[in-house]
Amino acid sequence: MNPxxxxxxxxxxxxxxxxxxxxxxxxxxxxxxxxxxxxFVLIFFMSVSLLSYSLLQKKASSGTSGFVNGFMTHSVLRMALYLAIILGYAFLNREDAVRFIIGFFVIYLIFTIFEVFQFLALTRKSKPTGKQL
Structure with a gap:
């Protein structure tokens, strides 16, 4: 892991x-x-967050446009993964579907808020500090 x-x-x-x-x-x-x-959802979100941060940290060093493109692509792929998990679980466990979806959403909100603040800090840190005229 990167220090x-x-x-x-x-x-x-x-x-x-x-x-x-x-x-x-x-x-x-x-x-x-x-x-x-x-x-298990909590462990899943922790793992996805760590992987996402590592991948997007590399994109942040390639400049703003590279980071934005990477972030948007990454976000779409994650949403598709989350939707597939929710739908898959809901179809396999219909009696627990509503509780699972609500719990998944709450954990999703917690980790999304956390990640947004961390990505903002990452992009601020990777910007050049010198002023251009």
């Missing part, structure tokens, strides 16, 4: 642990309202 990924990895593990603790509390208090697949 420049270590701050991101620490933040990612922190957000994953915080989400996991909230999920554990929810499982202990309202288990009938949560899908049993959600812990």
């Amino acid at each position: 420049s990924n270590h701050p991101y990895l620490k933040k990612l593990l922190l957000i994953t642990a915080a989400t996991g603790i909230l999920m554990l509390i929810a499982f202990l208090t309202l288990p009938q309202h949560l899908s049993p697949a959600l812990p």
Whole structure:
């Protein structure tokens, strides 16, 4: 792993642990309202986020247009993957579909907000600091 990924990895593990603790509390208090697949969804999002950051970090060094194109392509592919997972699970487990979709969406929101802030910091850091006239 690239040493420049270590701050991101620490933040990612922190957000994953915080989400996991909230999920554990929810499982202990309202288990009938949560899908049993959600812990796997949490691990999935952590893995996808780490992979995404690593790939987009390389794109950020190629300039703004390269990053924007890479980010948009990456976002479309991730959305297609997420949709395939949601639909696949919903068709295979109809009785748990609504709980899974709601839980997936909540975890998606948490990780998307986190990633947007991290990608903004990444693009700000990769911009040249000198002013051009």
